[in-house]
Amino acid sequence: MSGRDVVLGRVRRALGGPSAPPTTYDTDIDRGYLREHGERTVAQTVELLAENLADYRAVVHRCTHTDDELGLLVMRLLAERGARTVLVPPALPAHWLSSAGPTRVHDQAVSTARQLDRVDSVVTGCAVAIAETGTIVLDGSADQGRRRITLVPDHHICVVRVPDQVVSSVPQALSRLDPTRPLTWISGPSATSDIELDRVEGVHGPRTLEVVLVSEG
Structure with missing residues (x-):
């Protein structure tokens, strides 16, 4: 033994x-053990997610699930950022981006970290969003791409389908996730603090995280 x-x-x-x-x-x-803390309606769960995302300094946006509204919102966020290039996963829905927007850079296995660092923004979907912790989970699916494309660029726009992709707790999220996939758990923009508690963002991931909550009904 x-x-x-x-x-x-x-x-x-x-x-x-x-x-x-x-x-x-x-x-x-x-x-x-508890599956969630307290009882909430779907609307309350979504509100808790938005509150905790903002508490982690993510920027939260809302829109309805229409081609025009979501596409226009994403393009506005890219324009406000001054993005000239945007990284896109292989199966990002076409209506999420306008053809008149920044130059698209497609996710390729041969892309180096240095090449990805030159990209201004990245737009992805997600696997699930956890309300109690304000966490977005990516699993490398085709609308999210490889892990490195969301860790190197400085600006990440993540689209969450509401309420389909929103759960209350970590146990509920784990039951939806495949543990064999490359999971990335994101709670706000990348940040760290020194011994004097001075917060520095963008250390090991995006400096800015914008989450779009897309209502499906």
Whole structure:
């Protein structure tokens, strides 16, 4: 028995469970914890998401699910940013961007970090958004692209379909996600603080995160 096995066995006993490793995690692990904190309507869940996103210094926008409104909003955000180039995942819906906007840079496996750093903005969808933590989760699907395209450019616009992609809690989000996919969890723009608590943004990801909540009904 390794030291790791001894430590994990003690942890299991302290939690009131068997000391031996579980036969299967689906049946032998207690899942009796809360699935969410409190009861909320769909509208309240969406409002909580918007509130927590803003608390993390993400910029929140809202629009209805129409081709013109969403496309015009995204193009306005790019124009206000002064973006000349915008990075797009392989299956970004066509109506999210106008052909008259910035030059599109397509996500390619051969693109280097230096090349991506020259791009002004990136527009993606998401896999799920968590209201209680104000977190956006990307899973590398075709409307989100590879992880690096949302970590290198300085400006990220993320579109969230409401209410289909919004959940209350982390446990609810995990049940929707495939653990074998490359998951990126985003809570506000990239930031860190030094010993004097001076906040610096854009350290290991986008300096600016804009989230568009698109109402589907």
